[in-house]
Amino acid sequence: MYVYADCAATTEMSNKAIDAMTNIMKEIYGNPSSLHSVGQKAAEYLLQARIDVADAIGADFKEIYFTSGGSEADNQALVSAAYFGKLKGKNHLISTTIEHHAILHTLEKLKKEGFEVTLVEVEENGIVDPKKIEEAITEKTALVTVMFANNEIGTIQPIKEIGKICKEKQVLFHTDAVQAVGHVPVNVKELGVDLLSLSAHKFHGPKGIGVLYASKKVPLTNIIEGGAQERGKRAGTENLAGIVSMATALKESVNNIEDKIKKTEERRKQIIEGLSQISHSILNGDANKRLPGNVNFCFEGIEGESLLLLLDSKGVAASSGSACTSGSLDPSHVLLAIGRPHEIAHGSLRLSFDETLTEEEVKHIIQSTKEVVEYLRSISPVWDELERGEINHVI
Numbered sequence: 001m002y003v004y005a006d007c008a009a010t011t012e013m014s015n016k017a018i019d020a021m022t023n024i025m026k027e028i029y030g031n032p033s034s035l036h037s038v039g040q041k042a043a044e045y046l047l048q049a050r051i052d053v054a055d056a057i058g059a060d061f062k063e064i065y066f067t068s069g070g071s072e073a074d075n076q077a078l079v080s081a082a083y084f085g086k087l088k089g090k091n092h093l094i095s096t097t098i099e100h101h102a103i104l105h106t107l108e109k110l111k112k113e114g115f116e117v118t119l120v121e122v123e124e125n126g127i128v129d130p131k132k133i134e135e136a137i138t139e140k141t142a143l144v145t146v147m148f149a150n151n152e153i154g155t156i157q158p159i160k161e162i163g164k165i166c167k168e169k170q171v172l173f174h175t176d177a178v179q180a181v182g183h184v185p186v187n188v189k190e191l192g193v194d195l196l197s198l199s200a201h202k203f204h205g206p207k208g209i210g211v212l213y214a215s216k217k218v219p220l221t222n223i224i225e226g227g228a229q230e231r232g233k234r235a236g237t238e239n240l241a242g243i244v245s246m247a248t249a250l251k252e253s254v255n256n257i258e259d260k261i262k263k264t265e266e267r268r269k270q271i272i273e274g275l276s277q278i279s280h281s282i283l284n285g286d287a288n289k290r291l292p293g294n295v296n297f298c299f300e301g302i303e304g305e306s307l308l309l310l311l312d313s314k315g316v317a318a319s320s321g322s323a324c325t326s327g328s329l330d331p332s333h334v335l336l337a338i339g340r341p342h343e344i345a346h347g348s349l350r351l352s353f354d355e356t357l358t359e360e361e362v363k364h365i366i367q368s369t370k371e372v373v374e375y376l377r378s379i380s381p382v383w384d385e386l387e388r389g390e391i392n393h394v395i
C-alpha cells in the first residue's frame with residue numbers, strides 16, 4: 001500500500017481537470033487576443049473560466065486576475081497594496097509570524113524599499129487574536145495580510161473578524177487562501193477581503209496557475225509587464241489550458257464541499273487519536289479550528305528527515321514543515337512561532353489529505369508512524385538520555 005498524505009504540498013490532478021486541459025491543448029489552441037474565430041473561441045473559454053472561478057468564491061468575474069500560481073498572486077497583492085498606500089502617505093504593513101514565504105519574503109523586499117512591517121505573533125494554538133491585529137493598526141497602515149489557513153499546521157484564522165476590523169479602520173485586507181480554497185467554503189464578500197490568492201495545484205488542478213482576486217477598489221501594480229492581458233494588470237499570453245483546467249477542478253472541489261469536510265474531519269479525528277497514543281507526542285495547532293485534512297505532530301527525540309524517509313519506505317508520503325523549507329535544516333518558523341522548542345520542532349510530521357483517504361489508509365498511516373517513531377527512538381542517543389533522566393522531556 002502506498003498512501004499519498006502530502007496534499008498541502010500538492011495534489012494529484014483530477015481526471016476532469018486533466019481532460020479539460022488536454023481538450024484545450026488539442027482543440028482550443030487560439031490566442032484569446034486574436035480577432036479571428038479561432039482566437040475568439042479561446043476567448044470564450046477564457047471568459048467562462050473567469051466566471052466559474054469568480055462564482056466559486058463569490059466574486060465578480062471582473063475581479064479575477066489569472067497568475068502563474070499562489071506565489072505570484074501573493075507578490076502582486078502585497079506590492080499593489082503597499083504602493084497604493086504609499087500614494088496616500090501610508091507605509092506600514094501588518095502580517096503574522098506564520099505566513100507562507102511568498103508573503104514573508106515579499107514583506108522583506110518591501111521593507112528594503114522603506115516600508116515598515118509588523119508581524120503579529122499567533123497564540124499557542126496557532127491562531128492570531130484579531131484584537132492584536134487591531135492594536136497593530138495605525139493611521140500609517142496600508143495593508144493587513146493574514147493567511148486563511150496555515151500550510152503547515154492547518155490552523156484557520158479568524159478572517160471574517162479581521163475583515164470587519166480592517167473595514168472599520170479603512171485598511172486594505174489580503175488573505176493567502178491557497179490552502180483553504182477548494183477545501184473549506186471561501187466567499188470573498190462574506191469575509192470582507194479586498195485581495196485573495198489561490199492556487200490550482202492545491203485543489204487537484206494543474207501546477208503553475210493561480211488567481212489573484214482584487215476588489216475594484218484596489219488598483220493593481222504589474223509584476224509582469226508587457227501586453228494588455230488581464231485588464232492590463234498581468235501581461236503574457238494566457239495559460240488557457242491551465243486556466244480552464246483550474247476552473248474545472250475548482251467547480252469539482254466546491255461541489256458537495258460540506259459532505260467532503262465531514263468525511264475528511266472523521267479521518268482527521270482517527271489519525272489524531274491514533275498518533276496521540278505515541279508517548280511524548282503533541283499535536284501542533286488548534287485541535288478543531290484547522291483544515292479538515294491537516295494533522296501535524298511533534299515527536300520528541302525524533303529527527304524529521306529520517307522520519308519522512310522511513311515512512312516513505314513503508315508506503316506513506318508525508319512531509320515535515322513545508323515543501324519549500326524541507327531540505328534546509330532550520331526548524332519550521334511556524335512551529336517556533338507557536339512556542340515549540342528547537343529540539344522538538346525538528347521532529348515534526350505533517351499529514352495532509354482529503355475525503356478520498358480510506359479507513360485502511362488511515363490505519364496504515366498510524367501503524368507505520370508508530371513503528372518508525374519506535375525504531376528511531378531505539379537508535380537515538382538523545383532518546384537514551386531522555387529515558388535515563390539525564391535530560392528532561394519537554395513534551
Ligand SMILES: *Cc1c(COP(=O)(O)O)cnc(C)c1O
Pocket residue numbers: 008009068069070071072074100102147149150151176177178179199200201202208209210
Ligand atoms: C502552496 C502555497 C503557496 C504557493 O503557491 P504556488 O502556486 O505553489 O506558488 C502560497 N501560500 C500557501 C499558503 C501555500 O500553501
